[in-house]
Amino acid sequence: MLEIAGLQVAYGAIRAVRDVSLTLAEGELVTLLGANGAGKSSTLMCIAGALPAAAGAIRLEGQDVTAARPEVMARRGVATVPETRDVFPDLTVDENLQLGAYTRRNDTKGVAEDRTRMFGMFPVLAERSSQPAGTLSGGEQQMLVIARAMMSRPRILLLDEPSLGLAPTIVNRIFEMIATLKGSGLTILLVEQNASKALEVADRAYVMRLGKIEAEGTAAEIAAATDLKALYLAG
Numbered sequence: 001m002l003e004i005a006g007l008q009v010a011y012g013a014i015r016a017v018r019d020v021s022l023t024l025a026e027g028e029l030v031t032l033l034g035a036n037g038a039g040k041s042s043t044l045m046c047i048a049g050a051l052p053a054a055a056g057a058i059r060l061e062g063q064d065v066t067a068a069r070p071e072v073m074a075r076r077g078v079a080t081v082p083e084t085r086d087v088f089p090d091l092t093v094d095e096n097l098q099l100g101a102y103t104r105r106n107d108t109k110g111v112a113e114d115r116t117r118m119f120g121m122f123p124v125l126a127e128r129s130s131q132p133a134g135t136l137s138g139g140e141q142q143m144l145v146i147a148r149a150m151m152s153r154p155r156i157l158l159l160d161e162p163s164l165g166l167a168p169t170i171v172n173r174i175f176e177m178i179a180t181l182k183g184s185g186l187t188i189l190l191v192e193q194n195a196s197k198a199l200e201v202a203d204r205a206y207v208m209r210l211g212k213i214e215a216e217g218t219a220a221e222i223a224a225a226t227d228l229k230a231l232y233l234a235g
């Protein structure tokens with residue numbers, strides 16, 4: 001569904017992504033692991049169209065989208081949840097969700113169905129639907145940004161460090177949600193530093209270090225790789 005070949009991303013003279021090739025098949029949950037500064041977010045934001053590629057190619061269902069703008073990627077079914085976890089704090093939970101569906105706002109019935117589905121999947125959001133999003137806890141805000149992204153009915157979800165800074169019990173709930181979304185047939189690219197949790201839900205994994213893919217395999221293979229910890233410490 002998604003194919004990245006020899007991707008490079010630079011910030012001026014800083015080459016954040018030096019060589020990333022990866023694939024994502026329909027219905028797969030693939031995780032991109034790596035230490036701080038490995039280049040995971042830069043890779044994700046480049047796929048989303050929010051950062052230009054300095055070299056390499058991004059193909060979506062066989063079509064070149066290397067230079068596609070974020071709105072084009074969104075229209076083609078790629079939803080992105082950046083690590084900044086930005087809700088609209090003064091708008092209610094419900095209004096935040098509705099904004100996620102703005103590209104299909106004329107589909108009143110479909111949007112209402114998706115809203116019901118999201119509230120069913122994330123009951124805490126239903127409980128707090130008329131509360132300003134800024135009053136939610138970090139974990140609830142993470143659920144809201146994922147639910148908001150789902151309101152565009154994406155076919156691929158790009159998730160950047162959904163567990164960052166959250167308490168272990170909340171992290172478990174976020175990962176349960178991710179597993180539920182995968183169960184619904186969604187294709188997911190999950191960027192994580194929490195390798196053990198990510199490998200529990202992922203089909204396959206890539207490990208990034210200093211802008212390059214250093215290891216890849218099934219989640220079980222990567223989890224069993226004895227040098228995984230060393231790889232992280234080295235990052």
Ligand SMILES: Nc1ncnc2c1ncn2[C@@H]1O[C@H](COP(=O)(O)OP(=O)(O)OP(=O)(O)O)[C@@H](O)[C@H]1O
Pocket residue numbers: 011014015016017034035036037038039040041042043083193
């Ligand atoms: N806006 C920017 N300007 C300059 N350098 C940047 C910028 N954003 C990221 N970098 C650098 O690019 C490299 C990769 O950063 P990136 O954020 O992609 O890594 P990451 O793997 O997502 O890290 P983290 O786990 O901390 O989120 C780092 O060396 C970082 O300092």
Ligand SMILES: [Mg+2]
Pocket residue numbers: 040041042083160161
């Ligand atoms: Mg990052």
